Amino acid sequence: MKICFVASEGVPFAKTGGLADVVGALPKALAAQGHAIEVFLPRYRATMAGKQLSSVAHVTLPFRPELKFATIEDGGQAAGVHPYLFNSPEYFDRDGLYQAQGQDYPDNARRFGAFCLGALEFLKRFPSPPDVIHCHDWQAAAVPIYLRSLYREDPFFKNVRVMFTIHNLGYQGLFPPSALEDLALPAGLFTMQGIEFYGKVNLLKGGIIYSDFISTVSRKYAEEIQTPEYGCGLEGVLRSRKDRLTGILNGVDYDDWDPATDKFLPMNYTANDLRGKQTCKAELLKKMGAVNPRLERPAIGIVSRFAAQKGFDLIAEIAEPLMAKELYVVALGTGEPQYENLFRQMAARYPGKFLARIAYDNALAHQIEAGADMFLMPSRYEPCGLNQIYSLKYGTPPVVRATGGLDDTIKDFNGKAGTGFKFTEYSAEALFGALQRAIETYRRQAAWHVIVQNAMSQDFSWTQSAREYAAVYERLAKSGVQGPAVGVG
Ligand code: ADP
Numbered sequence: 001m002k003i004c005f006v007a008s009e010g011v012p013f014a015k016t017g018g019l020a021d022v023v024g025a026l027p028k029a030l031a032a033q034g035h036a037i038e039v040f041l042p043r044y045r046a047t048m049a050g051k052q053l054s055s056v057a058h059v060t061l062p063f064r065p066e067l068k069f070a071t072i073e074d075g076g077q078a079a080g081v082h083p084y085l086f087n088s089p090e091y092f093d094r095d096g097l098y099q100a101q102g103q104d105y106p107d108n109a110r111r112f113g114a115f116c117l118g119a120l121e122f123l124k125r126f127p128s129p130p131d132v133i134h135c136h137d138w139q140a141a142a143v144p145i146y147l148r149s150l151y152r153e154d155p156f157f158k159n160v161r162v163m164f165t166i167h168n169l170g171y172q173g174l175f176p177p178s179a180l181e182d183l184a185l186p187a188g189l190f191t192m193q194g195i196e197f198y199g200k201v202n203l204l205k206g207g208i209i210y211s212d213f214i215s216t217v218s219r220k221y222a223e224e225i226q227t228p229e230y231g232c233g234l235e236g237v238l239r240s241r242k243d244r245l246t247g248i249l250n251g252v253d254y255d256d257w258d259p260a261t262d263k264f265l266p267m268n269y270t271a272n273d274l275r276g277k278q279t280c281k282a283e284l285l286k287k288m289g290a291v292n293p294r295l296e297r298p299a300i301g302i303v304s305r306f307a308a309q310k311g312f313d314l315i316a317e318i319a320e321p322l323m324a325k326e327l328y329v330v331a332l333g334t335g336e337p338q339y340e341n342l343f344r345q346m347a348a349r350y351p352g353k354f355l356a357r358i359a360y361d362n363a364l365a366h367q368i369e370a371g372a373d374m375f376l377m378p379s380r381y382e383p384c385g386l387n388q389i390y391s392l393k394y395g396t397p398p399v400v401r402a403t404g405g406l407d408d409t410i411k412d413f414n415g416k417a418g419t420g421f422k423f424t425e426y427s428a429e430a431l432f433g434a435l436q437r438a439i440e441t442y443r444r445q446a447a448w449h450v451i452v453q454n455a456m457s458q459d460f461s462w463t464q465s466a467r468e469y470a471a472v473y474e475r476l477a478k479s480g481v482q483g484p485a486v487g488v489g
Contacts, residue, residue, distance in 0.1 A: 001473055003030065004130040005039040006119045008112065008139035009097060011256075013047045013075065013083065016097055017305055018250065018386045019136060019167045022217070025253035026469065029462035031080030033470060038130070040119045042092045042111075043073060043085035053085065059121035061114050062150075063184050068114060072122045086118045098139075102337065109179035109201070116142035117184070124156050131477040134163045134469075138173030141207030142183060145195065148210045149186055161476035163469075164211035166204070168383050169225050169232045170309055173203030197233070208237050212476050214245045215469075217384035218405035222247030230381055248469060249408060250384040251462030257369070257390045264366035269395075271456040277370060277395060284371030287364075288330055288355035298442045299328040300435070301372025301396060303365045303387055306335030306343070311378035311401060316342055317428035318435075323350045325439065330372055331356040332364050369394040374421075374438050378431050382406045392419055392455040399438050401426065409460065413437075415447060419455045 009015055011024030027037040041047075053073035061068040068090070075083030086092070091111040098104055105111065120143065123129060135143045144162040151157055175182075179201045180190055190196045195206040208214055216222045224230035226239045238245060255261075259277070260270045266283045269276030278295065285293035304310050315322070323329075323346075331343055331354070340358050347356040357364060369375070375391035375398040384405030388398040397413070398420040400406040410420040421438045423430040441447050 001132065001470070001477060002036045002128075002130040003027075003038070003473060004119070004123060004133045005037065005136070006116065006133060006140040006143050007039070007041060007136040008115070010039055010041050010083070011253075013041050013085065014044050014097060018217075018384065021253065021386055022167065022250050023136060025251065025462055026466060027081040028079045028253070029251065029466035030470060033463075033466055035470065035473075037081045039075075039081060039083040040122070041075070041083060041085055042097075042115050043087040044097055045093050045095055047085060048075075053087075055087070056084065057122055057125050059118050061117045061121070061184075063110075063114070064181070070114065070118050072118065084122065086115050086122075088114055088118070091115070107182070109173070109175040109203070110182040112139040112173070112203075113142050113183035113185075116140060116146060119143060120146060120151060120157070124154075129156055129160045132161045132163055132473045134165065134473075135207060135211065136165050137167050138171060138204040138207065140164075141173060141203040142185075144210035145183075145185065145189070145203070145206040149189060150184070161213070161473075161479070162211040163213045163215065163472060163476065164207045166208075166214065166216045166225070166383070168309075169204070169216075169230070169234060170381070172197075172205070172232065172234070173201075175201045175203070177201060202234075205234060205237055208234065208241060212244070212479070213472055214238075214241060215248050215472065216245070217248065217250045218408045219247035219249065220408045221381075221383045221404035224381070224404060246472065248465050248472075249405060249460070250386060250389075251465045252386060252389045252393070252460050254393065254461055257366075257393060259370050259394050262366055262370065264363040265370050266367075269370075271395065271453055274395065274452070280367065280370040281373070282371075284330060284367050285328060285355070287367070288357065290328060290352050290355060293328070294326070297326045297328060298373045298439055299330050299371065300399075301368040301375045301391070302329065302331035302333065302377075303368050303375075304331075304333045304335075304377070306333045306339030308336070309380055309382070310339075311380045311426070311431075312339050312342060314378050314426070314428050314431045315346075315376075318432045319346060319349070321432065322435065323353060327353070327439065329354045329356075329376075330368055332359065332361060332368055334358055334360050369396055372396050373442060374399055376435075377401070377406060378423075379403060379406060380426060385409070388420070389458075389460045392458045392460070395452040395456045397421065397438070397451050397455050399423075399431075399434050401431070413441065413451050413454075416450065417454065418451065419458060420451075
């Protein structure tokens with residue numbers, strides 16, 4: 001089948017989070033199974049900076065009062081995947097992907113509308129359409145909205161199906177009603193049955209109702225988002241489409257995340273020979289500023305976007321009893337100022353023990369996965385989560401809250417079986433209990449050896465998940481007519 005991915009980020013071109021890892025890896029896995037995959041991404045300032053790429057098309061975007069124009073560039077075919085970059089300096093030659101100084105760009109609706117229109121106009125240059133356009137998150141949600149409105153009569157797209165994957169329901173692409181005009185969308189879409197949401201334009205909602213199939217990134221999260229607790233106001237919309245909603249777990253790309261080959265580590269290691277892990281730990285603690293590091297003490301790793309979703313307010317609550325223990329915390333992250341400040345304060349309060357780096361640093365992320373003994377993710381919600389899966393491979397059992405993909409990927413350790421430590425209730429006590437269990441287990445060398453071996457033997461490569469996606473594509477390609485046209489009256 002011929003599948004076109006439309007997404008706002010993808011490794012190696014642009015990344016702020018897990019979406020980029022998925023868009024980097026899933027196409028490769030699908031291509032390896034014989035499918036032809038194109039990936040359509042924006043070209044940001046940092047994307048292949050300074051590199052001259054060959055342009056393969058110029059597209060016209062039907063905005064008012066003036067038409068806009070953009071260039072599509074060839075990102076270079078590799079491993080059977082063909083990336084194309086949407087180059088529009090007016091909208092994308094900026095430092096941030098979505099925001100600057102913590103504030104969303106005010107023209108985000110127009111920017112990603114332009115990107116989605118660019119994808120559709122570009123696809124029309126091919127002799128035949130793709131079987132499925134696979135759109136990711138709100139930034140690509142305008143694709144199904146355009147297909148059901150502006151492009152409704154376009155014969156080129158008549159048999160094209162749209163799959164929409166929600167990587168995080170917390171980001172919906174909410175805009176004032178004036179965004180309809182910025183997006184060149186008909187006013188008739190602004191109804192409760194359409195993309196109106198409490199007086200605003202909600203692009204993610206459009207993605208959910210106008211796509212032919214919806215997925216999210218773990219089975220548990222697919223269930224959770226149909227409830228008021230996790231549905232962010234869209235639970236009713238999601239429930240109304242539940243026969244077209246599934247959860248497919250993210251895989252990980254072990255080409256990038258394997259301690260046996262990881263080029264960012266001071267020493268590589270395997271499950272059979274863990275000596276390198278001790279070296280990684282010693283180097284990490286030194287690098288992060290621990291004086292005369294005590295290697296027998298457990299090091300708890302954190303690598304995260306700092307957002308309310310990630311549950312770090314719980315750490316603040318247990319700071320005192322936790323840091324009274326003989327251990328290290330090694331944290332890396334950036335994000336909302338209140339959490340950045342929290343980590344800075346903890347580092348100042350517990351010097352040499354709470355080691356924090358407020359930065360985005362891919363090499364250090366790898367070094368923490370390897371050098372920490374256990375990995376902490378107390379998320380309030382977690383659609384899939386990748387770091388806990390990387391941790392397994394690096395022999396760094398995760399301590400997680402049993403939500404979303406964290407629950408689906410981690411089995412609680414019972415002394416024999418299990419790969420991590422789980423807690424259910426979102427509370428400081430529950431988190432502290434799980435950390436205590438982890439630390440006690442760490443002290444019992446034989447038990448710790450068992451859990452590390454269990455963790456490292458897990459396989460979350462993309463092969464199985466790619467098959468599940470392909471099964472949905474096939475089902476869609478074979479299915480009959482699209483739903484009714486909407487909102488143009
Ligand atoms: P999310 O997509 O919600 O941010 P995931 O766990 O799915 O969470 O993916 C996070 C990805 O981003 C991982 O690959 C992780 O290593 C990376 N990451 C997050 N924060 C940082 C950081 N400060 N420095 C380097 N990599 C980071």
